[in-house]
Amino acid sequence: xxxxxxxxxxxxxxxxxxxxxxxxxxxxxxxxxxxxxxxxxxxxxxxxxxxxxxxxxxxxxxxxxxxxxxxxxxxxxxxxxxxxxxxxxxxxxxxxxxxxxxxxxxxxxxxxxxxxxxxxxxxxxxxxxxxxxxxxxxxxxxxxxxxxxxxxxxxxxxxxxxxxxxxxxxxxxxxxxxxxxxxxxxxxxxxxxxxxxxxxxxxxxxxxxxxxxxxxxxxxxxxxxxxxxxxxxxxxxxxxxxxxxxxxxxxxxxxxxxxxxxxxxxxxxxxxxxxxxxxxxxxxxxxxxxxxxxxxxxxxxxxxxxxxxxxxxxxxxxxxxxxxxxxxxxxxxxxxxxxxxxxxxxxxxxxxxxxxxxxxxxxxxxxxxxxxxxxxxxxxxxxxxxxxxxxxxxxxxxxxxxxxxxxxxxxxxxxxxxxxxxxxxxxxxxxxxxxxxxxxxxxxxxxxxxxxxxxxxxxxxxxxxxxxxxxxxxxxxxxxxxxxxxxxxxxxxxxxxxxxxxxxxxxxxxxxxxxxxxxxxxxxxxxxxxxxxxxxxxxxxxxxxxxxxxxxxxxxxxxxxxxxxxxxxxxxxxxxxxxxxxxxxxxxxxxxxxxxxxxxxxxxxxxxxxxxxxxxxxxxxxxxxxxxxxxxxxxxxxxxxxxxxxxxxxxxxxxxxxxxxxxxxxxxxxxxxxxxxxxxxxxxxxxxxxxxxxxxxxxxxxxxxxxxxxxxxxxxxxx
Ligand SMILES: Nc1nc2c(c(=O)[nH]1)N[C@H]1C(S)=C(S)[C@@H](COP(=O)(O)OP(=O)(O)OC[C@H]3O[C@@H](n4cnc5c(=O)[nH]c(N)nc54)[C@H](O)[C@@H]3O)O[C@H]1N2
Ligand SMILES: Nc1nc2c(c(=O)[nH]1)N[C@H]1C(S)=C(S)[C@@H](COP(=O)(O)OP(=O)(O)OC[C@H]3O[C@@H](n4cnc5c(=O)[nH]c(N)nc54)[C@H](O)[C@@H]3O)O[C@H]1N2
Ligand code: SF4
Ligand SMILES: [Mo]
Numbered sequence: 001x002x003x004x005x006x007x008x009x010x011x012x013x014x015x016x017x018x019x020x021x022x023x024x025x026x027x028x029x030x031x032x033x034x035x036x037x038x039x040x041x042x043x044x045x046x047x048x049x050x051x052x053x054x055x056x057x058x059x060x061x062x063x064x065x066x067x068x069x070x071x072x073x074x075x076x077x078x079x080x081x082x083x084x085x086x087x088x089x090x091x092x093x094x095x096x097x098x099x100x101x102x103x104x105x106x107x108x109x110x111x112x113x114x115x116x117x118x119x120x121x122x123x124x125x126x127x128x129x130x131x132x133x134x135x136x137x138x139x140x141x142x143x144x145x146x147x148x149x150x151x152x153x154x155x156x157x158x159x160x161x162x163x164x165x166x167x168x169x170x171x172x173x174x175x176x177x178x179x180x181x182x183x184x185x186x187x188x189x190x191x192x193x194x195x196x197x198x199x200x201x202x203x204x205x206x207x208x209x210x211x212x213x214x215x216x217x218x219x220x221x222x223x224x225x226x227x228x229x230x231x232x233x234x235x236x237x238x239x240x241x242x243x244x245x246x247x248x249x250x251x252x253x254x255x256x257x258x259x260x261x262x263x264x265x266x267x268x269x270x271x272x273x274x275x276x277x278x279x280x281x282x283x284x285x286x287x288x289x290x291x292x293x294x295x296x297x298x299x300x301x302x303x304x305x306x307x308x309x310x311x312x313x314x315x316x317x318x319x320x321x322x323x324x325x326x327x328x329x330x331x332x333x334x335x336x337x338x339x340x341x342x343x344x345x346x347x348x349x350x351x352x353x354x355x356x357x358x359x360x361x362x363x364x365x366x367x368x369x370x371x372x373x374x375x376x377x378x379x380x381x382x383x384x385x386x387x388x389x390x391x392x393x394x395x396x397x398x399x400x401x402x403x404x405x406x407x408x409x410x411x412x413x414x415x416x417x418x419x420x421x422x423x424x425x426x427x428x429x430x431x432x433x434x435x436x437x438x439x440x441x442x443x444x445x446x447x448x449x450x451x452x453x454x455x456x457x458x459x460x461x462x463x464x465x466x467x468x469x470x471x472x473x474x475x476x477x478x479x480x481x482x483x484x485x486x487x488x489x490x491x492x493x494x495x496x497x498x499x500x501x502x503x504x505x506x507x508x509x510x511x512x513x514x515x516x517x518x519x520x521x522x523x524x525x526x527x528x529x530x531x532x533x534x535x536x537x538x539x540x541x542x543x544x545x546x547x548x549x550x551x552x553x554x555x556x557x558x559x560x561x562x563x564x565x566x567x568x569x570x571x572x573x574x575x576x577x578x579x580x581x582x583x584x585x586x587x588x589x590x591x592x593x594x595x596x597x598x599x600x601x602x603x604x605x606x607x608x609x610x611x612x613x614x615x616x617x618x619x620x621x622x623x624x625x626x627x628x629x630x631x632x633x634x635x636x637x638x639x640x641x642x643x644x645x646x647x648x649x650x651x652x653x654x655x656x657x658x659x660x661x662x663x664x665x666x667x668x669x670x671x672x673x674x675x676x677x678x679x680x681x682x683x684x685x686x687x688x689x690x691x692x693x694x695x696x697x698x699x700x701x702x703x704x705x706x707x708x709x710x711x712x713x714x715x716x717x718x719x
Contacts, residue, residue, distance in 0.1 A: 004468060005031055013040050013535035014463040016054050017116035017441045018598050020451050021183040021190045023050045024536060025057075027442065027466055034058040034442070034466075044539035045459040046190035051183060052596055052607075059605035060440045065677050066423050067437040069472060081434075083474060083482075090434050091486035093417045094131065097390040104360075104386040107135035109373065111396020112143075112599055116441070118449045119477030120394065121345075122506040126498075127480040130487040134357055134366070135379065135388055141372040142402050143305070145704040146314040147186055148352055149367060150321055153561040156552030158352030158368055159345070159453060162321075162336035163187050164300045165543055166195050166456050169334040170204035171296035173289070175231055175320065176306020176708070180215035181593045185304050188455035193219070195456075205292065209234070210306060211590055212622070212664055213657040224289075225659040227280040228588040229709030231303065232312035232572055234279050234286065235319035236270035239263060241290040242326055244271075249294070251328035256547050257558035263322055266566050278576050280659065294327055298334025306590065310708045312572055314701040318565045325558070331550070337543035338550040341452040342460035342526050343513035351552060360386045364703045372703030373402045374695040380411040390417040395476070399427040400600040400670055403693040403705050404645045409673070421479055424601065425677035427670065427688075438476040442466045447510045447528075460514070461537025462507075462528055477506050568701045587627065587663040589643070589692060589710040594618050600668035603681035611684070619669040619686025620653040623714070624660040628652065631714055638717040641665070643692040643710055649717050650687050663712060665689040 012027045016037075024043025028035040037055055041048035060066070070086030071078045081089075094106050108128060114120040128136060140148070148158040164187055166172060177185065179192045189195060196206050200221060208217040209226050217223035226234060242248055243264050250260055272283035279286075293299045303320045307313060321330070329335030355365035359375040361382045371379075376398065380388045391412070399409045405427075412418060412431040420429035423437040438444075446463045469475075474482075485498045511528040519526050519540055526538070548556040596608045597618070603609050611617040621641060623633065633639055635654045640647055641663065650665070658664055669686025671678055690707075697706045 007031055009035065012466045013043070014442060014466060015446055015448060015461060016050065016057060017446065018053045018056065019183045020185055020188045020454065022046065022188050022448050022451050022455065023054065023190045024461070025050060025054055029466060032467060034061055040536055042536040043461070045455070045457060045461070045537060049190040053598060053602065056602050056605045056608055057440070057442055059607060061442055063604055065425070065604055065679055066440070067425065067435055068423070070437065071435040073433050083472070086434055086436055087479070087482045087486060090419045090436065091483055091490060093433070094390055094392070095487060095490040097417055101387070101389045102385060103132050104135050105389040106131055106133050106392070107137065107379070107388040107390070108133070108392045108394065109376065109396050109398050110138040110394045111401070112139045113395040115450045117395070117476055118447050118510060119444060119475050119506045120480065121449050122509050123477035123501070124394065124480045126484040126501070130484040136370045137373045137376050138370050139373070139396060139401065140370060141374065141703055142309060142705045142707060144186060144308060145367060145702050146308045146317040146699070149314055149354065149702050150317045152352040152354065153564055154321060154558050155550060156351060156559070157346055159349060160338065160550060160552060161186055161454065162330060162338050163454055163456055163543065164302045165334050165337045166199070167542065169199060169298050169300050170202070171207070171293055171299035172196070172199055172204070173207045173209065173293065173299070173301040174216060175209045175301065175303040176308070177302065177304030178210070178214040178216045178593060180219065181595050186454050187302065188451045204296065207289065211588070211659040211662045212592065224281055224285060227278070227659070228590050228662060229310040229312065230279040231307045231310070231316045232319060233270065233275040233576060234281065235316055235323060236267050237272045237275045237286050238290050239319060239323055239326065240267040240270050241272055241287050243267065245290065247290065247294045248326050249328045250326055253325050253328060253330055256551070257325060257560060259560045259562070260325055260558070262560065262562065263326070266562065266569065298332065299327065299329050300324065300335045306708055309705060311575065311697065311699055311706050312568070313699045313704050315565060315568045315572065331545050331547045333545070338546040339453055339455060339543055340458050340518060340540070340546065342458070342517045342519050342540060343447065343449060343452065343510050344517060345449055345453065345513070348513070360384070364698070367702065372698060372705070373398060374698050374703065374705050376402065377404065377408040377411040377695065380415060389415060391415055392419050392421070393428055393432070394421045397426045397428045397600045400668055400688050400690060403690055403707070404695040405688050405690040406646050407695065421476060424604065426600065427673050427676060430673065430675040436479050438479060439469070439473045443469070443473065444475045445507050447507070449510065457542055458540035459537055460519070460526055460531065460540060462510070462531035463535070464532065565701070571700060583711070586711040586713055587623070587661055589689070589712045590662055590664050590708045591689065592664045592666050594666060597666065597668060603669070603671060603684060604678045606680050609680060609684040615684060616651055616686055617684040619666060620651045621714070622653045622655050622658045622664040624658050624662070625654055625656060626660045628654045631716070633714070633716050639714050640717050641692060641712050641714050643694060643712045645694050646691040648687040648689070648691050663714065667707070
């Protein structure tokens with residue numbers, strides 16, 4: 001299904017997989033070279049939009065530091081080995097580790113790019129099943145885990161997450177998201193700026209609640225600072241206000257969620273007056289937000305990273321959903337709506353089991369078969385049965401992206417065997433004994449199997465690989481399937497099923513899903529062969545009201561699950577109302593993203609890291625002028641930032657855009673460890689904010705990491 005190499009210039013239509021926005025791209029190639037990447041104007045979903053990162057796809061493809069052949073670590077350094085040799089050795093080492101130390105002694109960590117890779121999503125599971133280990137971790141627990149739990153509980157499926165109907169809403173409240181930098185998350189939305197402007201253009205409002213006046217806040221109709229980690233209080237008070245002001249209007253949702261109004265007694269103690277000072281907002285501001293939200297013809301309250309990855313993130317996401325329901329804005333045009341994807345993964349994916357098993361050391365609950373990644377290092381270092389001895393890292397860089405990265409870095413060094421499936425020698429991959437490098441995005445077939453589920457409009461599109469595979473390259477799915485087959489063989493299990501899978505390929509599975517799907521195009525069922533003839537993709541219309549069909553519970557009702565979520569109010573009360581917070585010297589750490597970053601891995605592209613901040617690129621600590629005075633810090637001066645777990649030093653950036661008492665540091669930097677091979681990134685190394693975040697502080701309801709609202713202390717650096 002791949003194109004052939006041509007000595008003439010060729011144009012290909014594909015999709016950028018770097019963030020969730022699913023922008024269509026036009027890639028011009030000549031032989032094996034990429035000449036340009038621009039927005040595909042004929043793509044009905046993204047209509048020509050791309051951000052500066054699109055060109056990073058070319059940089060990734062051409063990167064001289066990119067690993068293209070499997071590598072084995074030897075006493076004399078890295079040695080190139082053949083694929084067969086590499087896969088045999090990896091499978092044998094994992095098998096031997098399990099023979100010696102038990103099934104659970106091999107763990108996996110899956111990083112974010114897997115979600116953008118249909119091969120990993122569809123065929124990766126064969127590998128985990130062959131491993132049989134419960135010791136599974138992923139970036140989900142430093143990210144969207146609360147969304148999954150809320151959807152699992154309320155609607156019966158972890159991935160049945162409603163999406164803001166941004167193109168029709170008259171009031172868009174964004175809590176802890178900065179789509180102007182991130183291009184949207186759990187909201188696949190190209191052209192975000194144009195769409196936010198369009199809301200304002202039709203006399204609607206964009207309202208941002210954020211401890212930082214972010215790029216999105218800058219263009220909003222209204223922005224309110226909020227103290228990090230207090231969003232659950234805000235939501236409780238907003239719901240309380242709804243009841244007090246007699247503004248409850250669930251409409252048809254009352255039928256679908258019969259116990260919805262019972263939330264009233266739980267929120268009764270949380271008046272706007274009582275929570276105001278804790279959140280940093282005034283009671284009248286909170287009430288005004290509710291008034292305006294209810295007055296709008298349609299409205300949606302959306303919470304993302306800032307609201308999710310904090311101590312009460314799960315409760316916050318739950319309350320956001322309840323607020324949308326109580327105002328009648330779930331499953332309604334201009335509110336939160338379910339998607340209707342052409343290839344619907346949900347019926348085939350696990351609905352998400354909660355707490356079926358627990359981590360060995362801290363007894364943290366698993367969700368959907370994965371443990372919270374905050375527990376990873378202790379599971380590696382605490383002796384006893386089930387201790388992790390070998391690790392498989394698939395498209396992730398947890399040393400930089402998960403809490404207390406420094407400790408994890410050390411823990412990795414003690415493992416017996418590590419394999420990294422990655423095309424870069426990263427901070428994590430350098431611990432590997434064997435590196436298995438897959439091809440980059442443009443060299444593999446692509447159907448966005450995940451993000452159509454989270455898109456603000458229904459559409460469908462398939463992009464074959466732009467370059468034909470060369471004899472010595474493999475995709476992620478080929479690596480996973482190769483390992484799975486070998487492991488089964490070593491375990492004495494039949495391997496006949498693999499023959500059919502090699503033949504079918506992930507694209508064959510997508511083809512089946514499309515053919516089983518709900519759409520037809522001009523009377524014909526949608527299929528891969530149809531999409532090959534329509535390389536820009538097909539628009540399938542706006543999101544549609546979908547209740548009760550969207551509910552996976554047998555009774556087709558929304559399960560409010562008060563017994564699961566409401567006990568967390570006790571923890572919230574203890575934290576906010578029964579504990580004295582007297583330390584006025586600490587600041588609250590939060591994160592940020594920049595349009596030209598992508599977590600930890602685009603820093604080897606010169607185009608992406610070039611900045612004004614000599615050698616630091618954008619890795620700076622933003623603080624408010626009042627705090628600069630308080631701690632005698634000048635702009636650009638190097639400061640030390642300390643937390644319970646570590647210390648980093650980086651330049652201060654003094655700005656009124658940040659709330660007093662708050663400090664913002666981006667993640668994904670810190671490329672100065674020994675043994676990496678990222679020439680550009682090492683020049684713009686920065687430091688890792690996750691050397692400050694604390695693996696022992698979690699959102700206890702879900703086990704999600706707390707990356708926002710971490711207490712830190714700052715001082716000017718003497719050196
Ligand atoms: N403090 C703080 N920490 C954070 C966050 C934050 O906001 N603040 N955000 C969190 C979030 S939301 C996320 S999702 C995580 C991300 O955390 P991770 O997923 O652990 O890290 P990434 O930086 O995305 O690393 C991805 C790795 O995959 C490799 N890669 C890229 N494409 C492919 C591919 O197609 N196949 C394979 N095999 N490898 C590939 C890259 O080279 C890179 O090394 O970080 C989290 N960490
Ligand atoms: N350019 C770029 N785009 C990306 C990524 C990237 O690294 N770079 N990563 C991708 C990934 S993996 C993800 S998950 C998405 C995330 O996308 P978003 O969810 O939009 O995340 P951020 O851009 O980090 O914005 C989070 C906002 O929350 C605010 N915040 C922090 N703490 C709090 C708090 O306690 N309360 C409130 N109300 N706000 C708070 C921050 O100031 C920030 O403005 O972005 C994706 N897109
Ligand atoms: S917005 Fe996201 S999908 Fe679109 S070009 Fe930028 S990185 Fe790629
Ligand atoms: Mo993420």
